[in-house]
Amino acid sequence: MHIVIMGCGRVGAALAQTLEQQGHTVAVVDRDPTAFRRLGSGFGGRRVTGIGFDQDTLREAGIEDAGAFAAVSSGDNSNIIAARVAREMFGIENVAARIYDPRRAEVYQRLGIPTVATVRWTADQMLRRLLPSGAEPLWRDPSGSVQLAEVHTAHSWIGHKISRLQEETGVRVAFITRLGEAMVPTSRTVLQEGDLVHVMMRTDEIEKVEAAFAEGPEEGDR
Numbered sequence: 001m002h003i004v005i006m007g008c009g010r011v012g013a014a015l016a017q018t019l020e021q022q023g024h025t026v027a028v029v030d031r032d033p034t035a036f037r038r039l040g041s042g043f044g045g046r047r048v049t050g051i052g053f054d055q056d057t058l059r060e061a062g063i064e065d066a067g068a069f070a071a072v073s074s075g076d077n078s079n080i081i082a083a084r085v086a087r088e089m090f091g092i093e094n095v096a097a098r099i100y101d102p103r104r105a106e107v108y109q110r111l112g113i114p115t116v117a118t119v120r121w122t123a124d125q126m127l128r129r130l131l132p133s134g135a136e137p138l139w140r141d142p143s144g145s146v147q148l149a150e151v152h153t154a155h156s157w158i159g160h161k162i163s164r165l166q167e168e169t170g171v172r173v174a175f176i177t178r179l180g181e182a183m184v185p186t187s188r189t190v191l192q193e194g195d196l197v198h199v200m201m202r203t204d205e206i207e208k209v210e211a212a213f214a215e216g217p218e219e220g221d222r
Helices: 010-021 033-039 055-060 076-089 102-110 123-130 162-169 203-215
Strands: 002-006 025-030 046-049 068-071 094-099 115-117 146-151 172-178 181-183 196-202
Touching (some): 002 010, 002 076, 010 025, 033 046, 046 055, 068 076, 076 094, 162 172, 162 203, 196 203
Antiparallel strands (some): 146 196, 172 196
16 A cells, blocks of 8 residues: 655654555655654655645655555644545545644544544554554454454445444444544444444454455445
């Protein structure tokens, strides 16, 4: 996957290096060319000097071929603008924005942009939002046969009941993170924009479950 990162501070540089080590191609955008020093001489991705929400700059970074976009600059407004441009102008589905103000984070979540508040930011959390498959499990039983993991959910599931999601995918939804708060769903809970879905599943069924979540619901009533 090609991934574009806006912001080459300590967070952006660490994220870029980790993604490249995992085999992804990466482009980092920053308005300060000296910031790219944090990437080190071994970084093989693109270094693009410019404003991260400028469409021409994003095109230079390969946004049109990207599968994910991360906005991790030091400015909340810049991050959310860039995230919305990536999603709304270029159709990038896997988008995440770093937000310093937790009050703003709730507002942006309602706009459909997954946000990571800086007080609980880690590279691991950001990776889980950018990479819909292959994410590290949140918990695994001692035998390794069952695990709890966050699973990427296709946009077409929005508006459907969690009970239908469970019936069609064959897994148990343990909890949902909505606007930064965890909640245990009931049979009447409906999936909303920005929800993060955490499921219990057998380890040997990970690929099957990820595929079912990514395909979306079958035709029929909600």
